[in-house]
Amino acid sequence: MNSPSNYPSTRVSIIGAGKVGSTLAQRISEKNLADVVLLDIVEGWPQGVALDLMQARGVERHDRQIIGTNHYTDTANSNIIVIAAGIPRKPGINREDLIKINAAIVTEAAKSAIAHSPEAILIVVTNPLDIMTYLAWEATGLPKHRVMGMAGILDSSRFQTFIAMELGVSIAEVNATVLGSHGDLMVPLPRYSTVNGIPIAQLMDAGAIDRIVQRTRHGGAEIVGLMKTGSAYFAPASSTCLMVESILLNQSRLLPCSVYLDGQYGVQDIFLGVPCRLGYHGVEQVVELELSDTEKAALIESGKVVSKNIEEAKAILKTAATK
Secondary structure (H helix, E strand, O other), rough: OOOOHHHHOEEEEOOOHHHHHHHHHHHHHHOOOOOOEEEOOOOOOOHHHHHHHHHHHHHHHOOOEEEOOHHHHOOOOOOEEEOOOOOOOOOOHHHHHHHHHHHHHHHHHHHHHHOOOOEEEEEOOOOOOHHHHHHHHHHOOOOOHHHHEEEEHHHHHHHHHHHHHHHHHOOHEOOOEEEEOOOOOOOOHHHHHHOOOEEHHHHOOHHHHHHHHHHHHHHHHHHHHHHHHOOHHHHHHHHHHHHHHHHHOOOOEEEEEEEEEOOOOOOEEEEEEEEEEEOOOOOEEOOOOOOOHHHHHHHHHHHHHHHHHHHHHHHHHHHHOOO
């Protein structure tokens, strides 16, 4: 198995130094995975966050460098670019407004970052996730295996959490799988979800499973509703860090991510959450699970909505470009 020391550099650049970006920088550096460049448009903010994280090294006992900057030139030669820039979900912000604002931010950030790190792998975290990932891929012209979105790991972790809470068991014993878009039409798969290898259908009734599935679908919205002025960031940062780790350490882990589909699962030309293997070169393989007719229909419906939203986002960008 390869390790980061086998390669000429190990650098992760995070575009957007908000709560997700700064927490991700902490996770990556304290796991000793890579040096981190934290970029934001607000002068002084990423520099301050980086200095704070650097000052924690004496306690955390790692020697990773964390740089804060407002300039894309400082992100050059990154192994991985993470796009976490954009406005978060907040009560009162509709889908169209979120797409309009974040589409422009994400496409510009992706193009600017890849211009300085043309060999990098691109991970998109900004919402609406599947749409933003497609736009970033299209804007950069990168090969499809080098662009992916973080969603399925987060959704699956939420599913795992709610299963563990319902049964009162250690989450270390729980494995759960969620496919589809990062939103209300995600497709949690109870058949592929277990506690120490035992299917959850043998441990709880159908009503409890349905309740947990619905809570998983609205897991992000539940947090937004509680916070009022923000959205989740600890779990998204941890989920993104897992992707970074699997890539940099060439672990080839099987993880649910938003990846480009070209006919798999009956879906064409969109990014959608499915299991894939992540290694040093990005998406090594898209894994097709055997789905029931109901599960496949739900996944295809999820894909149709994503496809429609992508076309809407393209139209929004085109209109903005002509103004």
